[in-house]
Amino acid sequence: MIAYAWLVPLLPLVAYIFLLALGRRAPEGVVSSVSVALTFVSFLLSAAVFVAVGSHPEAATSYVFHWLTLGSRSLDVGFSVTHLNALMLLVVTLVSTLVLLFSREYMRGDERFAVFYQYLNLFVFSMLALVISPNLLQLYIFWEMVGLCSYLLVGFWYFKPEAAAAAKKSFVVTRIGDAGLLAGIILLFLASGSFDDSTIFAKVAGHSLSLGWISGQALTTLAAILVFVGAIGKSAQFPLHVWLPDAMEGPTPVSALIHAATMVAAGVYLVARLFPLFAASPAALTTVAWIGGVTALLAALIALTQRDIKRVIAYSTISQLGYMMLALGVGAYAYGVFHLMTHAFFKALLFLAAGSVIHAVHTQDLFEMGGLGRRMPITMWTFLAGALALAGVVPFAGFWSKDDILNATLQTGHPVLFVFALVAAFCTAFYIFRVFFLTFTGEPRPAAQLQHTEWSEAGEGGPVMQVPLVVLAVLATVAGFFNSPLNGYGLERYLFADAPTGAGVLGRTFPENVGLMAVSVVVSLLGIGLAAAMYWRPVIRPASLANGLRLLYVVSYRKFFLDEIYGAAVVGTGRFLAALVNAVDRYVIAVIVRAVGRIFYAAGLFLKYTQTGQIQTYGVVAGCGLLIVVVIAIFRAGGVL
Incomplete structure (x- = not known):
């Protein structure tokens, strides 16, 4: 079965080509049915590959064939199956199938319905092909395709200026990270002579990575950090996180796919895949840990005050990705991957539930919602399951993976990062239940902005929207048990089956800390309690608290003014340099060019009058010239004088 893993990304590609051939006017039923069916078959194949790799760890291998010869080096393409990417195939195809199904009703009636599904299928194909790429060169090709698909989908409603601007912003910001990744890949190739992971890992383990101008350890650190720059861009880590909230201008199913299983997951997957490289450099791991910890806290603080339901969940994604990077940075490889898996389920659920709400009331402003639980009970209960998982309440999925990360951070001697993560956990519980209470409890707020007829007609979507919510709610509830003590830490055992490939660094575990588990649950419950006291059964007036903490509120609401800082420092500087170059071009270079032109024009004009056509004049000039030469x-020139 493992030998047929290449079919997993192929089927979404077939769907894309088929829909492309059908054209933009293809029937919606045909478009969605073909897409969902082929992606579901990919999921079944992924499940078979996942089981096969787990049953026969020795079968995990690469299947490659020759592509190009450059000088003495041969480049291969193909696919690779490991325990890590078998898990990723399963998660990506499952979430993608549910998102494609949900989109059938959410996007119904859109004049570019078929184009939307084309883009989604190409997106899924690109991510799956990235996951099973056997070398870094092939991975980079599909890495860029993922970025292209994200650009197309974020700007899908291109006629909206906000969507067009968000698409450009996401593309430009992630290109910064991609430049770092490309530099890191080239550096590794020059130092190892190969794009293949195993060759690079072997040279790292043998301390034989070398270039003439840099030592082995410094080279390893530099290459790892450059690769991590690529992950910072794709996974929206500080300081390149600013594109992800703006990407909410795309349709909500796009947000679910980007945040749960494709683009942002690619950065975490990249670091996990190249973990032996990072593990060989303590400086690189420390960088990953601190960037992850700062991102987790920063995004959680910003999410506290946002009004747009999708932007709150977007900042939640940034924060949770920070948790994953923190886990990888402190050496807890399995815990970072575990949180990637559980997060995919409950974050897809939260976005799709938010999409169900937006589909019903046609607004994204939390303060234009309220009381929807009575009209949309399935959406409410499924959203609640996702919120509890995100908040880390036992026994939901997020509790197990988040607690593992907190435990590993503390046990590896990072108390400051542990405090960051714990504060972020409190904020997470508060802001997600702030969303829950504002959306589903109370009465419509305010009635003047949310028309009564709209609210009274709000209701659940059809079965194609409800089924994905229910399935994801179940997964958000039970998926954490896969790596819990109740299951003998099944995911760790699964991932560690190929630990020797990782030069002995993948199999690190951390003993459970029951006291810490209790602390993390209490912190989450305190966050939920504060949200309830402010937005469900108000004993604290949010407006009064905001006024009392005005400065902090403004800083959070304005996103720490990072967009303004970037606007002044980067965009402003760019515009200043462009204006300076324009001025130099217009007032210096152009003046010099015109002056030179006029000089030669004048010289030509003067010489024109020397051409009289009289032979005696030419003879006199020639004689004078000869006389000058003789003198x-x-x-x-050595004459008698």
Whole structure:
């Protein structure tokens, strides 16, 4: 079965080509049915590959064939199956199938319905092909395709200026990270002579990575950090996180796919895949840990005050990705991957539930919602399951993976990062239940902005929207048990089956800390309690608290002014340099060019009048010239004087 893993990404590609051939006017039923069916078959194949790799760890291998010869080096393409990417195939195809199904009703009636599904299928194909790429060169090709698909989907409603601007912003910001990744890949290739992971890992383990101008350890650190720059861009880590909230201008199913299983997951997957490289450099791991910890806290603080339901969940994604990077940075490889898996389920659920709400009331402003639980009970209960999982309440999925990360951070001697993560956990519980209470409890707020007829007609979507919510709610509830003590830490055992490939660094575990588990649950419950006291059964007036903490509120609401800072420092500087170059071009270079032109024009004009057509005049000029030459020869060229 493992040998047929290449079919997993192929089927979404077939769906894309088929829909492309059908054209933009293809029937919606055909478009969605073909897409969902082929992606579901990919999921079944992924499940078979996942089981096969787990049953026969020795079968995990690469299947490659020759592509190009460059000088003495041969480049291969193909696919690779490991325990890590078998898990990723399963998660990506499952979430993608549910998102494609949900989109059938959410996007119904859109004049570019078929185009939307084309883009989604190409997106899924690109991510799956990235996951099973056997070398870094092939991975980079599909890495860029993922970025292209994200650009197309974020700007799908291109007629909206906000969507067009968000698409450009996401593309430009992630290109910064991609430049770092490309530099890191080239550096590894020059130092190892190969794009293949195993060759690079072997040279790292043998301390034989070398270039003439840099030592082995410094080279390893530099290459790892450059690769991590690529992950910072794709996974929206500080300081390149600013594109992800703006990407909410795309349709909500796009947000679910980007945040749960494709683009942002690619950065975490990249670091996990190249973990032996990072593990060989303590400086690189420390960088990953601190960037992850700062991102987790920063995004959680920003999410506290946002009004847009999708932007709150978007900042939640940034924060949770920070948790994953923190886990990888402190050496807890399995815990970072575990949180990637559980997060995919409950974050897809939260976005799709938010999409169900937006589909019903046609607004994204939390303060234009309220009381929807009575009209949309399935959406409410499924959203609640996702919120509890995100908040880390036992026994939901997020509790197990988040607690593992907190435990590993503390046990590896990072108390400051542990405090960051714990504060972020409190904020997470508060802001997600702030969303829950504002959306589903109370009465419509305010009635003047949310028309009564709209609210009274709000209701659940059809079965194609409800089924994905229910399935994801179940997964958000039970998926954490896969790596719990109740299951003998099944995911760790699964991932560690190929630990020797990782030069002995993948199999690190951390003993459970029951006291810490209790602390993390209490912190989450305190966050939920504060949200309830402010937005469900108000004993604290949010407006009064915001006024009392005005400065902090404004800083959070304005996203720490990072967009303004980037606007001044980067965009402003760019515009200043462009204006300076324009001025130099217009007032210096252009003036010099015109002056030179006028000089030669004047010289030509003067010479024009020397052409009289009279032979005697030419004879006099020639004689004078000859006389001058003779004089020079006598006085300057060794004459008698």
